[in-house]
Amino acid sequence: MPWDYLLLRFVRRRLPSRLVHALLRRGWVLRPGLETRSPEEAVARYEALLQAHGRSWQGQRVFILGYGGYLGVAAELLHRGAAHVVLCDPYAQPDPRRNARLASQARYASFFHPHTHQPRAAYMSIWHEDVRALAQRRALQPVDVVLSTSVYEHLDDVEGITRALARLTKPQGIHIHFIDLRDHFFRYPFEMLTFSEQTWRRWLNPTSNLNRLRLPDYARVFRAHFAQVNIQVLARDLAAFRKVKPRIRPEFLTGDDEVDAVTHIVVVAQKPRPDAPAL
Numbered sequence: 001m002p003w004d005y006l007l008l009r010f011v012r013r014r015l016p017s018r019l020v021h022a023l024l025r026r027g028w029v030l031r032p033g034l035e036t037r038s039p040e041e042a043v044a045r046y047e048a049l050l051q052a053h054g055r056s057w058q059g060q061r062v063f064i065l066g067y068g069g070y071l072g073v074a075a076e077l078l079h080r081g082a083a084h085v086v087l088c089d090p091y092a093q094p095d096p097r098r099n100a101r102l103a104s105q106a107r108y109a110s111f112f113h114p115h116t117h118q119p120r121a122a123y124m125s126i127w128h129e130d131v132r133a134l135a136q137r138r139a140l141q142p143v144d145v146v147l148s149t150s151v152y153e154h155l156d157d158v159e160g161i162t163r164a165l166a167r168l169t170k171p172q173g174i175h176i177h178f179i180d181l182r183d184h185f186f187r188y189p190f191e192m193l194t195f196s197e198q199t200w201r202r203w204l205n206p207t208s209n210l211n212r213l214r215l216p217d218y219a220r221v222f223r224a225h226f227a228q229v230n231i232q233v234l235a236r237d238l239a240a241f242r243k244v245k246p247r248i249r250p251e252f253l254t255g256d257d258e259v260d261a262v263t264h265i266v267v268v269a270q271k272p273r274p275d276a277p278a279l
């Protein structure tokens, strides 16, 4: 077992969340997600997939799960024709400086109040709350498009959150979720799979939570809550997987290396089943 892995995981678990947010904001040591680093690239990637499914967000209500505090993706979606963007993230630390810079760009200015740089309610609604609670008290109008990048692997209740999202989605709605299945100590992408649940949760799991779910887990959850689900494998790392395979716990293995070595997926889900029972 690599000693630097254990040391880093041990330390990372104990980092105060204010320090984690500061590091993420500056991109020091910890790397923020694509939506935060490069919103235009993230939006272009969503758009290409939607088009491939014959869909678009023109004039529609778009929901972003886990927006991370920066409004770049929301502004870009509005600029490209979305009618309204709902942002939901119970742990996000808004980034006022970067958001103010965004608001002062000519192409986004109409989506923000000119003096306060706050988003206009007609265009964006921001919820720092759990989507399960929002769905429960029917706080949101149904949405057409649900998007996320590098969020699902951090969720503590993937099934409950997917059920809540399915209930929020219009019958003709569509979801796109980019999911990174790697250990986020990227040099050792499968190392986290060598620990028992108890050891992982007690000693090593970072405060951002890595749920360690695998491709078949996501397939099962999305198929329970949507009638049409397409999961595309974007990357796998067979070499790294085979190095650590003898130490990986059996609950993370299907016996098919092509499945078990998958590192990135995108889930496209349609036809929500709002009344599906819990798994």
Ligand SMILES: C[S@@+](CC[C@H](N)C(=O)[O-])C[C@H]1O[C@@H](n2cnc3c(N)ncnc32)[C@H](O)[C@@H]1O
Pocket: 032, 033, 034, 035, 036, 037, 065, 066, 067, 068, 069, 088, 089, 090, 091, 092, 130, 131, 148, 149, 150, 151, 154, 155, 156, 161
């Ligand atoms: C790695 S960051 C990605 C942020 C952003 N999507 C990006 O690509 O830059 C993961 C985000 O998921 C959010 N998150 C974690 N659990 C969540 C939940 N239950 N509901 C919504 N967001 C959640 C975190 O607060 C964090 O902002």
